[in-house]
Amino acid sequence: MILxxxxxxxxxxxxxxxTWFFGHILNFIxxxxxxxxxxxxNTLGFAIILMTIVSRTLxxxxxxxxxxxxxxxxxxxxxxxxxxINKKYEGKNDNDSKRAKxxxxxxxxxxxxxxxxxxxxxxxxxxxxxxxxxxxxxxIYQFVDFIGGIYNQLATAIMQIPGYFTPLYNVGYSxxxxxxxxxxxxxxxxxxxxxxxxxxxxxxxxxEIPATYHYQIQNILDRKDGVERFATISLVEGTSLSWxxxxxxxxxxxxxxxxxxxxxxxxxxxxxxxxxxxxxAAMQQKIxxxxxxxxMGFITLGMPGGVGLYWVVGNIYQIFQQLAFNKFLRVDLxxxxxxxxxRARRT
Numbered sequence: 001m002i003l004x005x006x007x008x009x010x011x012x013x014x015x016x017x018x019t020w021f022f023g024h025i026l027n028f029i030x031x032x033x034x035x036x037x038x039x040x041x042n043t044l045g046f047a048i049i050l051m052t053i054v055s056r057t058l059x060x061x062x063x064x065x066x067x068x069x070x071x072x073x074x075x076x077x078x079x080x081x082x083x084x085i086n087k088k089y090e091g092k093n094d095n096d097s098k099r100a101k102x103x104x105x106x107x108x109x110x111x112x113x114x115x116x117x118x119x120x121x122x123x124x125x126x127x128x129x130x131x132x133x134x135x136x137x138x139x140i141y142q143f144v145d146f147i148g149g150i151y152n153q154l155a156t157a158i159m160q161i162p163g164y165f166t167p168l169y170n171v172g173y174s175x176x177x178x179x180x181x182x183x184x185x186x187x188x189x190x191x192x193x194x195x196x197x198x199x200x201x202x203x204x205x206x207x208e209i210p211a212t213y214h215y216q217i218q219n220i221l222d223r224k225d226g227v228e229r230f231a232t233i234s235l236v237e238g239t240s241l242s243w244x245x246x247x248x249x250x251x252x253x254x255x256x257x258x259x260x261x262x263x264x265x266x267x268x269x270x271x272x273x274x275x276x277x278x279x280x281a282a283m284q285q286k287i288x289x290x291x292x293x294x295x296m297g298f299i300t301l302g303m304p305g306g307v308g309l310y311w312v313v314g315n316i317y318q319i320f321q322q323l324a325f326n327k328f329l330r331v332d333l334x335x336x337x338x339x340x341x342x343r344a345r346r347t
Contacts, residue, residue: 249308
């Protein structure tokens with residue numbers, strides 16, 4: 001099912017509120033970055049980085065709660081009580097035994113205040129941001145007022161070229177979906193169309209207009225590219241296997257792996273050297289640790305560079321967050337009262 005068309009990139013109804021919200025948040029942060037920055041170049045990239053840091057910081061209380069829940073779960077899986085349950089049903093694969101084991105495990109989790117879903121909640125919340133930002137990056141000029149002004153300036157300059165509609169039609173016709181009308185006499189429609197132009201399209205367009213207009217159009221294009229690029233990588237175009245845009249998927253793989261590795265290392269430490277009582281769960285953790293980074297590298301390949309930048313910065317934040325959790329966050333299993341716990345002591 002196609003969720004968006006070539007030009008308008010309209011999100012589904014359920015995603016539209018997230019797109020509107022994050023688009024306006026990005027616009028506000030962009031204005032702040034542009035105000036304090038001595039140059040327009042790279043401002044969109046810095047705005048995305050700042051938005052990532054702000055959103056992750058706002059979600060920090062939820063992340064702490066999720067980390068505590070995950071830590072308690074790992075301690076519980078290595079506890080004598082859980083080992084007792086595992087031994088009780090060891091080798092019993094009939095359905096009645098499986099149901100009984102699941103019921104006893106659930107009761108044990110309730111006793112110690114463990115909630116499996118709480119540890120996954122921060123990741124679930126990231127998904128609407130990720131998807132909403134995808135749509136924002138595909139039509140950035142509609143959300144960031146400053147960039148929208150550049151697009152309008154570019155569209156206006158194009159409409160002043162004698163016979164501009166012919167090269168505009170030749171280059172942009174294949175991008176127009178069926179049953180969609182584009183009025184080349186309307187500056188907003190022209191802006192919608194040129195939003196889909198990439199470097200090759202602009203090169204072709206410049207070849208088809210009089211040379212006397214090249215400098216004016218190219219000057220505005222350079223300004224637009226300066227704002228929309230970060231370290232020479234376009235944040236509004238899909239990444240590819242070519243240099244330097246391949247850096248975004250590569251960094252997504254590397255930093256997602258480091259984040260998963262630190263999480264897995266912390267979980268092993270919580271088990272206090274005990275062997276994992278559930279080999280299947282241990283295998284699933286390994287698959288996640290190696291599979292998730294590759295999956296995110298694949299996902300960010302072809303997505304707008306700005307979406308990949310958000311993911312990369314978010315994982316760098318996650319790495320430092322996990323290091324802080326590992327050092328300072330101490331969690332014990334709960335017993336009876338939510339705020340009271342115990343520490344096991346060897347004799």
